[in-house]
Amino acid sequence: MTRILVTGASGLLGLNFALRYHADHQVSGVVHRNPLNNPPFQQIVADLSDAETLQAVLDQSEPEVVLHCAALANVDECEHDPQRAYQVNVALPAGLARLAARHGFRLVHLSTDAVFDGQRGDYTEEDTPNPLSVYARTKWQAEQQVLETCPQALVARVNFYGWSLSGQRSLGEFFYYNLKQGRAVKGFTDVIFCPLEATQLADLLLRLVEKGAAGLYHVVSSECQSKYAFGVSIARRFGLDESLIEPVSVMEGGLVARRSPNLRLRTDKLAAALGEPPPGQAAALDRFYQLFLAGYPQQIRSLADGRVA
Secondary structure, three states: OOEEEEEOOOOHHHHHHHHHHOOOOEEEEEEOOOOOOOOOOEEEEOOOOOHHHHHHHHHHHOOOEEEEOOOOOOHHHHHHOHHHHHHHHHHHHHHHHHHHHHHOOEEEEEEEHHHOOOOOOOEOOOOOOOOOOHHHHHHHHHHHHHHHHOOOOEEEEEOEEOOOOOOOOOHHHHHHHHHHOOOOEEEEOOOEEOOEEHHHHHHHHHHHHHOOOOEEEEEOOOOOEEHHHHHHHHHHHHOOOHHHEEEEOHHHOOOOOOOOOEOOEOOHHHHHHHOOOOOOHHHHHHHHHHHHHOOHHHHHHHHHHOOOO
């Protein structure tokens, strides 16, 4: 049983990881603005941007592994407040890396596929990023600082979806809940991505830690698709009306920050480390759907409103 500290434990990946592995490992979850109601793992309410608080949390939990999921992930919000984006997305993981190098715990830092400009796709870990937004720039800065300070850290570039505390944290939920209510939505035909389902991502990250992997990895699906095609696949799997999804260009989306059009990432390095390729899109969607059938969205939402799942 490994002592694992998860930051951002009320967020999409942090919560899915903690719920999936709390029974097999000693999991502690740090939350800040969104405390959970009676989670089945130890909850620590703290603002990790304060250096003394960060050290106190580490002293309390004595982790062997820190899964750092906490981030300011709203891309447009980062454009409006770049100073806060830097503090949360760069300064905090850099501080964690210094402590990991000093104390010897394994640090897993989550980055993003958006560090690339998406002009050509098919990116490997050796390609030089060219971030287009404040969010992407801060995530790339964090990658560099973490690995310079703590080369034994694992930095994972990711893209994922799943069931969340608010029901509004992932593209999968966006399509499902809007289509369920009969609301028309837009689907970008010219934005390509390779998302994993959140619990699948949790599985791959833990496997990499157990194998002693360090350095930079693309931890995404082995297959990619447009966001429009992704929405259509959600509609078809859940028996919803795909005609409600309007195929449009990202230029028609009314977004504040620039988005990268082709975020097709190569996963050869990941496949070599795991001994097999990561899941494809059908497997990811199947996991998302099977969790739905098992009542998982309601279980997660109960942690926000206090109902017993």
